Amino acid sequence: MREQKEKRTRQRTPDNLTTTGFRISDQLWAALETILPVHKNTHRFGGGRPRVPDRKCADGIFYVLRTGCQWKALDQTELCAGSTAHDRFQEWVEAGVFLKLWQVGVEQFDELKGIDWEWLSMDGAMNKAPLGGEKNRCKSHRSQ
Numbered sequence: 001m002r003e004q005k006e007k008r009t010r011q012r013t014p015d016n017l018t019t020t021g022f023r024i025s026d027q028l029w030a031a032l033e034t035i036l037p038v039h040k041n042t043h044r045f046g047g048g049r050p051r052v053p054d055r056k057c058a059d060g061i062f063y064v065l066r067t068g069c070q071w072k073a074l075d076q077t078e079l080c081a082g083s084t085a086h087d088r089f090q091e092w093v094e095a096g097v098f099l100k101l102w103q104v105g106v107e108q109f110d111e112l113k114g115i116d117w118e119w120l121s122m123d124g125a126m127n128k129a130p131l132g133g134e135k136n137r138c139k140s141h142r143s144q
Contacts, residue, residue: 022063029055031104037095052084060085061092 074082
C-alpha cells in the first residue's frame, strides 16, 4: 500500500523571499513578451485546462536557470509546476525564443554602449588538440 503524502498544515507566506528575488524584472518581461509565440489551443474540443500565464512560467524557467535546481523543485514554490515550466521551456526553445532574446539584448547593448563590430574575437577550440595523438592510437593502461 502506498503511503499518502502529508498535506501542508500552514499556509505559505505570501512573499517568499527565496523565490521573490528570482522573479524577472518588468523590463525583461517587456522584451520577452514581444517575442513569445502565440499559443494555439490544440485541445480536440477547444477547451481544456486554463493555461498558466506566460509570466509565471518565465519566472519559473529563469528560477531554474539561475539556481540550477531540478524542474520538479518548482513544485515546492508558488511560481508554477515544474512540469508546466519544463514544457513551456521546451516550447520556447523550439520556437527560438531564447536566441531572439539574446539578439534583442545585444542590440540594446549596442545602442547603449556600442559594440565595435570591426574587432571581434572568438574563444573556442576549432582544431584538433596539438598533442592529441592519432585517431586510432593504443588505449591507455592507466585504468589497469
